[in-house]
Amino acid sequence: MPTVWQWIAGGVALYLLLLARSAWKQGEFKQFLWGLVTVIGLLTLIGGIIWAWDAARGP
Helix, strand or coil, X not given: CCCHHHHHHHHHHHHHHHHHHHHHHCCCHXXXXXXXXXXXXXXXXXXXXXXXXXXXXXX
């Protein structure tokens, strides 16, 4: 039985697939990919800053 987090991840994946399909049909797939890369980059940057701050605090 999937956990709550697996259901959420599945829902997000399905939503992204539907967005990608819509962008493809409208001829805007490249813009969709650039937007996706931008969001992933920002989340990675924020996560890295939080990780570095937590690592600098020590145990």
